[in-house]
Amino acid sequence: MYDFPRESTRITDKLNPQQKEAVTYGDGPLLIFAGAGSGKTRVITNRIAWLVSRGVHPAEILAITFTNKAANEMKDRLETLLGMVAQRMWVGTFHSMLLRILRRHAEELGFTPNFTILDTDDQQTLLKQLMKSLRIDEKALSVREAQSFISRHKNQLHWPEDIPSGNWSKYLYYNELIELYRAYLRALKEQNSMDFDDILLYSVRLFDDFPEVLDIYRKRFRHLLVDEYQDTNHAQYRVIQQLSGFHKNLTVVGDDDQSIYSFRGANHENILNFEQDFPNCHIIKLEQNYRSTGTILEAANAVIANNQARKEKELWTANVKGEPIQFYRANDQYDEARWVAKEIKRLSTRRENPIAPQEIGIMYRVNALSRNIESALREEGIPYHIYGGVGFYERKEIRDILAYLRLLISEEDRLAFQRVVNTPRRGIGDVTIDRVMDHATAEGKSPLDIAGRASQYPDLAYAASRLQAFAHLIRDMRESMQKDAKSFPEFLRYVAEESGLIPFWETELAKGSLEAESRLQNLEELRSDALEFEARQEEDMRLLTELAERFGDDGMNRVLFEDRHGEVAEGLTLTALTGAFLENTSLYTSADEEEMGGAVSLLTVHSAKGLEFDAAFVVGMEEGIFPGFRSHNSKSEMEEERRLAYVAITRARKHLYLSSARARLLYGRSSYNPVSQFLAEIPGDYIEELGGSRFGDGEYLKEEAGYPGTSFVEKRQWDNPTSSVGQAGTGLSGAIAAKENPFAKKHRPNINKNTMKTKRNLQELAIGTKVRHKRFGEGVLLKIEKLSHDAILSIDFSGKIKHMTAGMAKLDIVDKE
DNA sequence: GAGGAAGCCATTTTT
DNA sequence: TGGCTTCCTC
Numbered sequence: 001m002y003d004f005p006r007e008s009t010r011i012t013d014k015l016n017p018q019q020k021e022a023v024t025y026g027d028g029p030l031l032i033f034a035g036a037g038s039g040k041t042r043v044i045t046n047r048i049a050w051l052v053s054r055g056v057h058p059a060e061i062l063a064i065t066f067t068n069k070a071a072n073e074m075k076d077r078l079e080t081l082l083g084m085v086a087q088r089m090w091v092g093t094f095h096s097m098l099l100r101i102l103r104r105h106a107e108e109l110g111f112t113p114n115f116t117i118l119d120t121d122d123q124q125t126l127l128k129q130l131m132k133s134l135r136i137d138e139k140a141l142s143v144r145e146a147q148s149f150i151s152r153h154k155n156q157l158h159w160p161e162d163i164p165s166g167n168w169s170k171y172l173y174y175n176e177l178i179e180l181y182r183a184y185l186r187a188l189k190e191q192n193s194m195d196f197d198d199i200l201l202y203s204v205r206l207f208d209d210f211p212e213v214l215d216i217y218r219k220r221f222r223h224l225l226v227d228e229y230q231d232t233n234h235a236q237y238r239v240i241q242q243l244s245g246f247h248k249n250l251t252v253v254g255d256d257d258q259s260i261y262s263f264r265g266a267n268h269e270n271i272l273n274f275e276q277d278f279p280n281c282h283i284i285k286l287e288q289n290y291r292s293t294g295t296i297l298e299a300a301n302a303v304i305a306n307n308q309a310r311k312e313k314e315l316w317t318a319n320v321k322g323e324p325i326q327f328y329r330a331n332d333q334y335d336e337a338r339w340v341a342k343e344i345k346r347l348s349t350r351r352e353n354p355i356a357p358q359e360i361g362i363m364y365r366v367n368a369l370s371r372n373i374e375s376a377l378r379e380e381g382i383p384y385h386i387y388g389g390v391g392f393y394e395r396k397e398i399r400d401i402l403a404y405l406r407l408l409i410s411e412e413d414r415l416a417f418q419r420v421v422n423t424p425r426r427g428i429g430d431v432t433i434d435r436v437m438d439h440a441t442a443e444g445k446s447p448l449d450i451a452g453r454a455s456q457y458p459d460l461a462y463a464a465s466r467l468q469a470f471a472h473l474i475r476d477m478r479e480s481m482q483k484d485a486k487s488f489p490e491f492l493r494y495v496a497e498e499s500g501l502i503p504f505w506e507t508e509l510a511k512g513s514l515e516a517e518s519r520l521q522n523l524e525e526l527r528s529d530a531l532e533f534e535a536r537q538e539e540d541m542r543l544l545t546e547l548a549e550r551f552g553d554d555g556m557n558r559v560l561f562e563d564r565h566g567e568v569a570e571g572l573t574l575t576a577l578t579g580a581f582l583e584n585t586s587l588y589t590s591a592d593e594e595e596m597g598g599a600v601s602l603l604t605v606h607s608a609k610g611l612e613f614d615a616a617f618v619v620g621m622e623e624g625i626f627p628g629f630r631s632h633n634s635k636s637e638m639e640e641e642r643r644l645a646y647v648a649i650t651r652a653r654k655h656l657y658l659s660s661a662r663a664r665l666l667y668g669r670s671s672y673n674p675v676s677q678f679l680a681e682i683p684g685d686y687i688e689e690l691g692g693s694r695f696g697d698g699e700y701l702k703e704e705a706g707y708p709g710t711s712f713v714e715k716r717q718w719d720n721p722t723s724s725v726g727q728a729g730t731g732l733s734g735a736i737a738a739k740e741n742p743f744a745k746k747h748r749p750n751i752n753k754n755t756m757k758t759k760r761n762l763q764e765l766a767i768g769t770k771v772r773h774k775r776f777g778e779g780v781l782l783k784i785e786k787l788s789h790d791a792i793l794s795i796d797f798s799g800k801i802k803h804m805t806a807g808m809a810k811l812d813i814v815d816k817e
Numbered sequence: 818g819a820g821g822a823a824g825c826c827a828t829t830t831t832t
Numbered sequence: 833t834g835g836c837t838t839c840c841t842c
Contacts, residue, residue, distance in 0.1 A: 065831090066831040066832085067831050067832085068831090068832090069831095070831085093831080093832060094831095094832075095832045096832085117832095119832095120830090196832045197832090199832080200832095228831075231831070260829080261829085261830075261831070263828085263829065263830080264829085264830060264831080264832095266831090365828070365829075366827085366828050366829070367827095367828085367829085368827070368828090388830085425818085429818095586832090587832060588832095589830085589831070589832065590830085590831095591830090591831050591832090592831090604828090604829060604830090605829080606828095606829050606830065606831085607829090607830085607831085609831080610831090625828090628828055628829080629828095630828070631828095640829095644829080666827095667826090667827060668827095
């Protein structure tokens with residue numbers, strides 16, 4: 001067994017010299033190169049704690065992470081280190097932090113503070129509509145293409161008028177695209193919405209155009225810390241520059257070798273240019289790896305050394321050399337999948353040091369590769385969990401009800417109106433909806449306003465009564481929300497009932513629809529999310545009040561109070577809760593998914609970043625897949641693939657398994673792909689080959705190297721890696737897989753790590769059970785109200801009765817003895 | 818507006 | 833291959 005160091009409560013205790021230097025560095029720009037497994041998170045959190053111990057007020061700290069999950073983990077650690085004052089820091093993603101600021105200054109930008117956030121689907125719907133009205137043929141220019149054009153330019157901070165000309169050759173429809181972009185921005189503003197990219201775009205504009213606003217924040221945040229700096233895009237870079245411009249205390253942490261999101265606009269030049277961008281900066285390299293065996297680490301080093309565009313560094317470890325890496329050259333994808341499943345079975349059931357399923361990860365370059373693995377795992381009876389895929393909040397019924405909420409919060413939200421006006425069906429057809437929208441545009445009114453006065457419009461006569469009924473419905477709901485007499489989950493239930501969504505699915509259920517059953521369950525689950533959300537908000541509010549009382553007025557408390565709940569200083573009204581809930585759901589992504597206990601993880605290499613496994617499998621290590629065939633054209637793309645390989649390899653703590661298949665059926669075609677060139681880059685001492693050579697079956701000739709390491713004799717294969725050869729049988733369909741797999745994906749926001757523990761013990765819970773809560777101490781269970789997947793617990797903490805969801809609450813069962 | 822046939826398209830996706 | 837959208841028919 002290796003000595004994997006444990007958390008220390010003292011701030012600089014047990015840190016290596018570089019870590020210590022990073023934690024205790026004083027003022028000024030600081031760049032920390034943090035290699036894989038080098039204790040990065042610990043360094044950031046301890047640095048924050050150190051700053052606080054040196055007299056920096058917690059409210060003067062802004063820490064930016066890339067996922068909500070990472071932010072929550074950081075907050076938890078900070079709370080352990082610092083106690084409740086940690087509550088007063090701004091820790092979050094770019095989007096969540098900037099959203100707070102944007103809501104407060106929405107008017108400066110021509111929005112109102114209740115603006116809504118559009119997700120990718122909404123964006124596409126809107127673009128589609130605009131393309132239609134601009135008469136842009138979707139066959140000539142796909143919505144996807146248009147969307148990525150706009151997104152790319154927003155990330156570059158290009159407004160339509162800034163877009164440099166000269167890209168004519170690249171886009172056939174250059175003028176149309178710019179016109180579309182302009183129309184899109186206008187449409188968003190008209191309906192008081194922003195998309196994800198807008199959050200950054202408008203923040204930069206706010207700070208540029210209103211220096212007095214920028215001044216508030218850049219003076220306030222004495223220290224700014226940014227994680228995963230290698231994956232920032234240009235807009236994020238600008239925001240960092242703006243916010244750190246006054247105190248110049250900027251700490252960025254990252255690893256250029258792990259930059260894998262350039263397709264999303266991330267620019268790893270940001271980290272490479274940091275020294276020029278922020279003069280007088282100090283650089284620290286964390287090169288000791290605490291995660292992997294020597295073998296795994298050396299292999300990773302050897303692979304990444306083939307990249308040219310990188311900062312020179314060499315990770316080392318004091319860990320044992322460990323087992324050799326296993327490479328399996330399978331005959332086809334079934335063979336490969338079976339090998340993976342058998343090996344997992346062996347690892348998890350062996351007598352000595354068995355590896356728990358949750359400590360095993362299977363990674364692949366493309367999601368499509370998961371299917372064969374899934375069926376092999378099922379055959380072996382190995383529980384698994386697939387990350388990514390259709391998220392909870394992307395499900396139709398959930399989006400429907402959220403769209404109702406959006407409409408309640410912001411009447412201007414046209415997309416929400418269009419989504420729900422005839423959902424469930426109430427006899428309002430597409431033609432009618434179009435007419436309503438046209439009137440709304442012409443008069444500058446909300447579609448809801450038009451609907452409410454439908455009888456005044458001759459062309460709406462046919463559906464007038466139904467439109468007006470809908471407008472009434474929404475008005476009633478809004479009144480109910482403003483009356484503030486319901487709890488948040490009650491209100492959700494009410495909206496789901498009154499809108500007709502629940503009745504609709506219940507009718508379907510009565511007809512025997514299986515689909516309806518899961519839809520209803522999901523709606524129910526949303527309600528239990530809502531309950532937990534409300535409880536958490538109340539808890540936050542209570543904590544802040546307590547903080548204010550305890551610390552008195554140190555000039556920060558009022559600010560803090562407003563920070564946490566925006567303009568909600570009047571308290572947690574139903575309206576405020578609804579707005580906050582919407583925001584939470586729109587910023588929630590699959591990356592925030594909590595790890596699943598007791599199950600093997602299946603995930604793309606991208607989503608594995610930041611995770612680690614005792615045993616890691618990387619399947620589909622083939623030319624054309626990993627590296628992907630699209631990356632053959634450019635060196636920079638090939639280098640990104642190599643970084644991806646580096647990320648994959650460095651996920652492994654003790655065991656690393658790589659595999660490729662001679663023949664692979666993918667997308668309905670069979671192909672014979674050569675072994676990934678990255679395998680040839682791993683020195684022979686570290687690897688053990690099974691079923692064939694990692695140089696392939698003779699298809700390589702070293703001398704002809706066109707790419708670092710290897711090249712191909714069979715040029716044809718290279719050019720066309722998916723040349724059709726034959727057909728084979730098929731695996732189980734995804735739909736069936738999802739149904740049958742008891743561990744199938746289930747999204748829940750912000751689940752605490754103790755969740756599984758409490759959930760598992762749900763059966764053990766009975767009235768009278770003694771439980772312990774992190775904050776409230778010991779309590780006695782008074783009541784259990786069962787939900788579909790969860791239960792609401794009423795607990796008596798020495799007189800104070802609290803209600804919490806079993807799946808969420810940080811509860812331990814106190815032994816009855 | 819339901820249902821079925823036909824056509825399309827398929828890296829990666831931190832918000 | 834298969835999952836999704838779109839288009840057509842009744």
